[in-house]
Amino acid sequence: MNPGLLFLARRGLQGRGRQLRRRVRTAKGALSLGAAALFFLLVVASQLFAWAQGAGTAFAPDDLRATVPPLLLLLALLGGISGRALYFTPAEVDFLFAAPVERRELLVYNLVSRLAIQLLSGLWAALFVVRHLPSVAGGVAGVLLGFVFAYVTAQLAAVAGTALLGWLPPAARRVLPWALVAAGVALLGVAAGAPGAGPGVGLGALARSAPVRALSLVARPYAELMAAGSVAAGVGWAAVSLGVIAAEVRLMMLFDAAYAERSLVVSRRTHQRLERLRTGGTALSAAAPSRLRIRPPPLPFLGPAAPLARRQLAELARNPRAVLVPLGLAGLWMAGIAAAARDDAGVAGVLVAAVCVVLPVMFSPHIPFDFRRDLDRVAFLRSLPLSPLAVAAGEVFTVALVFVLFDYATIGVGAATGALTPGWAAALALGVPPLVWAVVSLDNAMFLLMPYRVGAAGEENVQFFGKAMLGMLVKMAVLAVLSGVGLLAMWGVSLTGLPLAAGLAGAWLVLAAGCVPLTWLVGRAFAGFDLATDTPA
Amino acid sequence: MSPAEPREAVIAVDRFSKRYDGRLAVDALSFSVGPGEIVGLVGPNGAGKTTTLRAIAGVHPPTSGQIRVAGHDVVAEPVQAKRRLAIIPDEPHLFNSLTVWEHLEFAARVYRVEGWEAAAGALLQELELADRRGSLADELSRGMRQKVAVACALLHDPAALLLDEPLTGLDPRGIRTLYATLRRRAEQGAAVLLSSHLLGQIEGLCTGFLIVREGRLLFRGTREEMRERYASLGGGASLEDIFFHVTEGGEPAALAPVP
Numbered sequence: 039m040n041p042g043l044l045f046l047a048r049r050g051l052q053g054r055g056r057q058l059r060r061r062v063r064t065a066k067g068a069l070s071l072g073a074a075a076l077f078f079l080l081v082v083a084s085q086l087f088a089w090a091q092g093a094g095t096a097f098a099p100d101d102l103r104a105t106v107p108p109l110l111l112l113l114a115l116l117g118g119i120s121g122r123a124l125y126f127t128p129a130e131v132d133f134l135f136a137a138p139v140e141r142r143e144l145l146v147y148n149l150v151s152r153l154a155i156q157l158l159s160g161l162w163a164a165l166f167v168v169r170h171l172p173s174v175a176g177g178v179a180g181v182l183l184g185f186v187f188a189y190v191t192a193q194l195a196a197v198a199g200t201a202l203l204g205w206l207p208p209a210a211r212r213v214l215p216w217a218l219v220a221a222g223v224a225l226l227g228v229a230a231g232a233p234g235a236g237p238g239v240g241l242g243a244l245a246r247s248a249p250v251r252a253l254s255l256v257a258r259p260y261a262e263l264m265a266a267g268s269v270a271a272g273v274g275w276a277a278v279s280l281g282v283i284a285a286e287v288r289l290m291m292l293f294d295a296a297y298a299e300r301s302l303v304v305s306r307r308t309h310q311r312l313e314r315l316r317t318g319g320t321a322l323s324a325a326a327p328s329r330l331r332i333r334p335p336p337l338p339f340l341g342p343a344a345p346l347a348r349r350q351l352a353e354l355a356r357n358p359r360a361v362l363v364p365l366g367l368a369g370l371w372m373a374g375i376a377a378a379a380r381d382d383a384g385v386a387g388v389l390v391a392a393v394c395v396v397l398p399v400m401f402s403p404h405i406p407f408d409f410r411r412d413l414d415r416v417a418f419l420r421s422l423p424l425s426p427l428a429v430a431a432g433e434v435f436t437v438a439l440v441f442v443l444f445d446y447a448t449i450g451v452g453a454a455t456g457a458l459t460p461g462w463a464a465a466l467a468l469g470v471p472p473l474v475w476a477v478v479s480l481d482n483a484m485f486l487l488m489p490y491r492v493g494a495a496g497e498e499n500v501q502f503f504g505k506a507m508l509g510m511l512v513k514m515a516v517l518a519v520l521s522g523v524g525l526l527a528m529w530g531v532s533l534t535g536l537p538l539a540a541g542l543a544g545a546w547l548v549l550a551a552g553c554v555p556l557t558w559l560v561g562r563a564f565a566g567f568d569l570a571t572d573t574p575a
Numbered sequence: 576m577s578p579a580e581p582r583e584a585v586i587a588v589d590r591f592s593k594r595y596d597g598r599l600a601v602d603a604l605s606f607s608v609g610p611g612e613i614v615g616l617v618g619p620n621g622a623g624k625t626t627t628l629r630a631i632a633g634v635h636p637p638t639s640g641q642i643r644v645a646g647h648d649v650v651a652e653p654v655q656a657k658r659r660l661a662i663i664p665d666e667p668h669l670f671n672s673l674t675v676w677e678h679l680e681f682a683a684r685v686y687r688v689e690g691w692e693a694a695a696g697a698l699l700q701e702l703e704l705a706d707r708r709g710s711l712a713d714e715l716s717r718g719m720r721q722k723v724a725v726a727c728a729l730l731h732d733p734a735a736l737l738l739d740e741p742l743t744g745l746d747p748r749g750i751r752t753l754y755a756t757l758r759r760r761a762e763q764g765a766a767v768l769l770s771s772h773l774l775g776q777i778e779g780l781c782t783g784f785l786i787v788r789e790g791r792l793l794f795r796g797t798r799e800e801m802r803e804r805y806a807s808l809g810g811g812a813s814l815e816d817i818f819f820h821v822t823e824g825g826e827p828a829a830l831a832p833v834p
Contacts, residue, residue, distance in 0.1 A: 042685025053672025
């Protein structure tokens with residue numbers, strides 16, 4: 039391999055360590071890294087605890103042999119079709135595509151430089167599954183090598199696909215995606231038609247069918263390694279697993295397809311997606327604005343923050359697709375509540391309360407019409423003659439309003455179907471705004487304190503997943519504390535002999551008061567946001 | 576610019592066309608750039624400037640036509656051709672985890688430059704980056720990142736230097752430094768091809784011009800030849816006026832393209 043590529047792969051890894059060390063020297067960097075480490079330790083501890091308790095069932099070796107190979111191949115195939123394994127960062131495109139290096143060398147560089155992130159991803163996955171496997175060593179090695187196999191196979195599939203497309207006449211190229219879709223549908227049809235009840239059993243039968251077993255034979259060594267009960271068997275299968283990866287790399291070198299153009303397209307598209315993810319949204323929330331030109335009315339409240347909130351409302355009105363996923367799921371849950379209310383009103387009532395909490399906690403990141411969408415406008419927001427608290431309130435308002443409306447619709451369904459008594463519906467409706475505001479404030483504060491950074495392929499997945507999990511944990515913890523304090527306040531008021539309404543009012547006051555420091559926290563995070571580091575010009 | 580002397584040309588583009596998904600981005604472009612020449616490739620957005628530069632750099636394979644750099648076909652002998660060229664993109668993307676000095680070390684290793692440290696030190700001095708050699712890329716301003724990209728590109732002393740909108744993000748001092756660097760390289764025998772959508776910004780630097788619109792070459796020649804050809808616009812017409820006249824369809828397309 040070209041010495042420059044070797045240098046880059048090696049120094050890139052060391053450089054990331056150096057970036058971390060530099061970041062930890064700042065209070066904010068230390069705080070975010072500390073929080074990430076704490077979260078990681080919590081997850082590790084929970085898994086170790088579950089292991090010590092013997093929780094969870096052991097996977098049967100035959101099940102592993104049946105399900106792991108097709109799963110790995112499916113992962114690889116998806117990676118290959120999306121072309122993700124041919125992704126190069128913009129810096130790599132600029133420096134390496136015009137450099138005097140063979141395209142084979144570039145592929146090897148891609149594999150080597152992404153190896154660490156594949157191994158880290160594998161290690162993370164192994165943490166959750168290894169206690170269900172016969173041996174720790176075999177399990178960890180199997181999962182790690184399985185991740186590497188999936189990436190190498192995806193790259194091989196992408197390169198082979200590029201070569202194939204190059205040979206095919208244009209008409210066949212146009213038909214190919216439809217042929218693949220038809221093959222996928224046919225496979226699903228076979229799964230649905232397999233003996234047994236339900237799609238799960240059907241897919242299980244498909245995985246055990248002779249054609250799928252034959253097709254996924256190449257991934258079988260990884261399943262065998264995971265299922266290995268002895269060191270001797272494990273070593274043998276590990277050698278075979280490594281051999282498969284080496285053979286795939288060799289095959290890829292033999293192909294020597296001209297993948298540069300496909301790689302450029304994939305890299306540009308992937309980079310755009312990563313940039314969108316940087317703002318915390320999804321593909322739907324970051325899609326091109328619709329032609330709708332709805333002008334929300336001026337807001338008579340929020341004082342100086344009203345124009346900011348109105349602007350975000352206008353952006354949301356012009357990007358209505360952002361609410362599709364939460365709206366769809368809310369609709370499904372409401373139908374579930376209505377069905378449950380026919381059998382047991384009490385259970386349905388609990389469901390309504392749960393949905394009111396889960397909706398904003400889970401889906402607030404899907405509707406980032408707040409600081410997350412304004413990441414590149416922080417400098418402009420700072421220049422406005424507004425206090426950080428006012429800017430925070432203006433930015434948080436729109437997303438909070440959306441989820442309050444979602445929750446009110448859920449409560450409405452609950453009340454209409456008898457799942458909630460009018461009193462409980464009113465109490466829940468009262469509690470929803472401060473709870474939702476708290477959730478959205480926390481999302482914004484965490485985003486401003488720990489903005490996403492886009493790095494090499496795969497790196498961001500770990501980062502986004504980790505931060506999403508951490509965010510969920512923090513939101514649930516804060517909501518639990520706020521709700522607990524609210525209930526305590528209600529109980530305290532009831533001890534004085536005042537009516538329930540007074541208790542509810544007391545609880546609401548406590549919840550609303552809890553939102554003030556959270557909004558202040560968002561304002562502080564906004565004021566302390568480091569423009570030079572987080573949104574470099 | 577010497578279209579009639581392809582043997583001497585460092586960059587020789589012969590009937591180069593590029594098609595993306597059926598859309599013709601560049602249409603049978605032919606020109607050459609000789610040693611010591613600084614040629615401005617000018618045209619409005621979407622004229623095919625970046626595609627042309629990237630094709631010369633071997634990033635985009637031509638749909639048809641031939642491109643040679645220092646005598647090497649960029650498709651048949653990509654490594655040999657790329658060893659003799661350097662491209663500086665419009666948006667300077669650097670490796671965030673590497674320092675300025677490490678970028679130069681990386682470039683030296685990729686292009687297998689022996690004893691690169693002295694040349695790298697001199698380049699950092701020349702581009703006023705000497706005090707930032709230990710800075711990580713994400714600690715630099717846009718202009719500084721642009722200069723790092725220039726330093727990396729010049730380290731292996733390329734015969735052909737391609738710059739895509741090189742002035743974007745540079746302050747006046749940075750522009751003057753870059754101009755001086757490019758002139759020096761041209762005097763040492765490099766062929767320089769730089770793109771811009773603003774003729775006025777590069778007219779003082781370039782020895783020749785290529786004006787393109789919608790992938791087609793509309794004018795090729797020196798400043799004097801341009802004035803002579805568009806004398807009908809009046810003696811007071813600036814190069815900028817001529818540029819707008821040509822690129823905004825002031826001249827019938829059937830007459831405008833260079834034979």
